[in-house]
Amino acid sequence: MLDVPHATTTDQSETQFDLRKEAEAAGITDTLQQLDRELIGLKPVKNRVRQIASLLLIERIRQRAGLASAPPTLHMSFTGNPGTGKTTVALRMAKILHGLGFVRRGQVISVTRDDLVGQYIGHTAPKTKEILKKAMGGVLFIDEAYYLHRPDNERDYGQESIEILLQVMENQREDLVVILAGYGERMTSFFASNPGFRSRIAHHIEFPDYAEAELLVIAELMLKERGYRFSAAAREAFEKYIALRRTQPFFSNARSIRNAVDRIRLRQADRLVSDLNRMLDVADLETIDPADVLASRVFNGGAAAERSVKA
Amino acid sequence: MKLTQGSKLTQGCFSYLPDLTDEQITSQVQYCLSNGWAVNIEFTDDPHPRNTYWEMWGLPMFDLQDAAGVMMELAECRRVYGDRYIRISGFDSSHGWESVRISFLVNRPPQEAEFELVRQEGAGRAIRYTTVRKPAAHASQ
Numbered sequence: 406m407l408d409v410p411h412a413t414t415t416d417q418s419e420t421q422f423d424l425r426k427e428a429e430a431a432g433i434t435d436t437l438q439q440l441d442r443e444l445i446g447l448k449p450v451k452n453r454v455r456q457i458a459s460l461l462l463i464e465r466i467r468q469r470a471g472l473a474s475a476p477p478t479l480h481m482s483f484t485g486n487p488g489t490g491k492t493t494v495a496l497r498m499a500k501i502l503h504g505l506g507f508v509r510r511g512q513v514i515s516v517t518r519d520d521l522v523g524q525y526i527g528h529t530a531p532k533t534k535e536i537l538k539k540a541m542g543g544v545l546f547i548d549e550a551y552y553l554h555r556p557d558n559e560r561d562y563g564q565e566s567i568e569i570l571l572q573v574m575e576n577q578r579e580d581l582v583v584i585l586a587g588y589g590e591r592m593t594s595f596f597a598s599n600p601g602f603r604s605r606i607a608h609h610i611e612f613p614d615y616a617e618a619e620l621l622v623i624a625e626l627m628l629k630e631r632g633y634r635f636s637a638a639a640r641e642a643f644e645k646y647i648a649l650r651r652t653q654p655f656f657s658n659a660r661s662i663r664n665a666v667d668r669i670r671l672r673q674a675d676r677l678v679s680d681l682n683r684m685l686d687v688a689d690l691e692t693i694d695p696a697d698v699l700a701s702r703v704f705n706g707g708a709a710a711e712r713s714v715k716a
Numbered sequence: 717m718k719l720t721q722g723s724k725l726t727q728g729c730f731s732y733l734p735d736l737t738d739e740q741i742t743s744q745v746q747y748c749l750s751n752g753w754a755v756n757i758e759f760t761d762d763p764h765p766r767n768t769y770w771e772m773w774g775l776p777m778f779d780l781q782d783a784a785g786v787m788m789e790l791a792e793c794r795r796v797y798g799d800r801y802i803r804i805s806g807f808d809s810s811h812g813w814e815s816v817r818i819s820f821l822v823n824r825p826p827q828e829a830e831f832e833l834v835r836q837e838g839a840g841r842a843i844r845y846t847t848v849r850k851p852a853a854h855a856s857q
């Protein structure tokens with residue numbers, strides 16, 4: 406073999422490092438900037454992600470400098486309410502880890518209990534291993550991880566899956582990174598009854614709910630991505646929409662906003678098509694009018710209220 | 717055809733070389749995966765050269781990104797069938813190939829199988845050759 410393995414080149418340790426170049430070579434400057442730009446709010450999350458990225462970058466340089474370095478534990482837990490961006494950040498995290506060479510391939514395999522746990526004896530282990538095999542070299546993202554553990558049923562197959570996961574998380578730390586995600590309190594009680602998980606996880610990151618102003622910016626960003634914009638009056642209407650929607654059931658932060666944006670587009674298209682005797686210009690196509698927002702049932706008490714009226 | 721070298725069975729790629737280390741196996745598997753080939757683990761206690769159908773260890777692995785997944789299965793297969801021959805093959809399903817592109821041994825039993833070529837003379841001086849597995853001579857001692 407002609408190419409020299411890395412191990413032999415580090416004998417003469419390097420002593421000078423151009424930090425900017427290192428960060429750029431790993432692609433983390435770009436990824437972090439993109440994270441900042443494309444994700445609204447989430448200050449604490451962004452800070453933690455940046456810290457982790459810095460740690461890994463320094464770790465990598467320390468290795469080359471010949472300083473003591475232990476492969477860091479990278480398993481994480483993301484807690485927060487629905488639609489606060491956990492899945493989105495997990496995808497970015499995989500990119501960062503890949504850029505820095507802490508995972509070899511950088512794919513994200515996103516699973517829930519059903520993908521890991523079987524229906525009968527002997528079904529669970531192969532299922533869990535199948536997923537682990539796919540996730541090797543990348544990130545295994547387990548959404549609503551607490552469903553793996555059913556405290557009311559001692560013989561639940563979830564336990565078998567948990568044990569396999571724990572073993573791989575410990576023994577194959579260089580092969581994959583596991584990210585557990587779920588809603589705050591339930592994750593806390595999950596960790597309380599599975600101390601094995603708690604101790605294997607290095608980074609616990611909490612995703613806060615979005616403020617109303619942030620939700621508005623998210624809406625505008627989503628509209629912009631889709632080639633639309635609010636008229637001034639529509640923007641005001643949407644502010645009212647957010648304030649109302651937040652108090653109604655099944656509110657799920659940015660995801661509710663995404664759904665609202667999709668429905669607003671629907672109503673805008675409907676409004677345009679309802680009058681066929683006119684010429685459209687680009688501005689008409691782009692602009693969301695207040696009517697498109699105000700027609701939402703959120704303004705008459707939301708889905709729940711509507712249902713109780715009908716019943 | 718040479719079936720063994722010394723007492724080592726020679727089948728598939730690399731079999732005239734010293735046995736591959738796990739690191740080398742990992743690189744070969746990664747090469748298969750990066751070409752989009754399905755990777756299979758197979759085992760047998762009957763490594764006769766005409767026995768093309770070995771037992772499969774699980775399903776073909778066609779949707780993995782990284783060799784570590786295959787190595788995990790190989791470790792498990794060795795744990796159960798460490799006393800048999802185990803091979804890894806890479807199957808290319810792309811149009812025009814649709815066949816095995818690589819196959820190599822990754823495990824040998826402590827007692828290697830040995831074969832010999834037996835010549836039979838038939839009517840009209842016709843000659844038939846048969847590959848016969850030698851009984852494991854030293855095994856019973």
Ligand SMILES: Nc1ncnc2c1ncn2[C@@H]1O[C@H](COP(=O)(O)OP(=O)(O)OP(=O)(O)O)[C@@H](O)[C@H]1O
Nearest residue numbers: 443444445486487488489490491492493623659660
């Ligand atoms: N800060 C943000 N800026 C812009 N868009 C966001 C932000 N956070 C989330 N989104 C968008 O909201 C949607 C839902 O986000 P995501 O799926 O990441 O939430 P989640 O926390 O995983 O939710 P769940 O817990 O229900 O799985 C996605 O379309 C995502 O693009």
Ligand SMILES: [Mg+2]
Nearest residue numbers: 491492493548
């Ligand atoms: Mg999610």
